[in-house]
Amino acid sequence: MQGTIDGYSYGLITPVAGYIMACLGSALGLRCTVRSVRSGRRMPGWLALGAASIGCGIWTMHFIGMLGFKVRExxxxxxxxxxxxxxxFAVVSVGVGVSAVVYRGTRLPVLLTAGLFTGLGVAGMHYTGMAAMQMEGTVRYDPTTVAVSVLIAVVAATAALWAAVSVRGLSAAIGASLVMGVAVTGMHYTGMAAFSVQLHTHTTAAAGTGSTAVVLPTLVGALAFLIVAGTIVVFDPLLILGDDEADIDRRVPSARR
Incomplete structure (x- = not known):
């Protein structure tokens, strides 16, 4: 028996909320990366905060979307x-990619390699999260749709890494984060479109812990982290004093020719 899938059981609430969180994480990550290139010995800390912000934003988007995902039977x-x-998966893959472009620049070989690694990590996050689902049925994925979702993840990751060290100014960072949010959300729902489930003859309650017991506490933790990261960025003295764009351009490896 084929399961009836509803990915929008709360209507547009979960897609919109997930998109907002992806944008927030991306915006915080971009600002942290800019902070890192002017922070000297504090660079690793800012890079870690930026990677965690982007990774948490992507992961939070995914599981907010999953809250609206149901198999009716x-x-x-x-x-x-x-x-x-x-x-x-999300935090580590983003951290490796961001560190690569900050320390090595955005020359094409570096950018493509880092984008591929990060994109595969983001796709790994999505499908690991999907593998965490437990239900009375056999899960199947359409290979073509999965490949498209992975391609979207790699392209989005490459663009995000380029933006992390190339975008200057608050308004540009906001614009870039809005685009990144679209890409992340698109990858998620493309991956979900690949999903189908063949139900067992006698369906019962799932064997794993319910979504409210696992997903909600973890989401609260990720949201709390993003709030803390946002507070650190807002009260950072460099942001209060304003960015010296010329100084940043001299220090970011991507500015080298």
Missing amino acids: TAIGYDGPLTLASLL
Whole structure:
């Protein structure tokens, strides 16, 4: 029996909320990366904060979307360790990519390699999060749609890494984060379109822990982190005094020719 999938059980609430969180994480990450190039010995700390902000934003978008995902004939549970592993995928892959372009610049070979690694990591986050779902059925994915979702992730990651060290000014960062939010959300829902489930003959409650027991506490933690990161960025003295764009251009590796 084919399961009836509803990815928008709360209407537009979950897609819009997820998009906003993806934009917020991207905007914070971009600002942290700009801070890093002027912070001297504090550069690793700012890079880590930026990577965690982007990674948490992407992961939060994914699981807000998952809150609206239902298979009408069966309950869905979540495996806790796999759910947390998906968050780790996002943060680590973004951290490696951002560090590569900050320290090595955005020359094409570096950018493409870092974008590929980060994009595959983001796709890994998505499908690890999907693997955390537990239900009474056999899950299948359409290979073509999966490939398209991975391609979107790689392209989005490459653009995001370029923007991280190339975008200057608050308004430009906001614009870039809005575009990145569209890409991340598009990748998520493309991946979800690849999903189908063949239900078992006798469906019962899912074996894993329910979504409210696993996903909601983790989402609260990720949201709390983004609030803390936003507070750090807002009260950073460099932001209060204003960016010296010429000084940043002299110090970012991507400005080298």
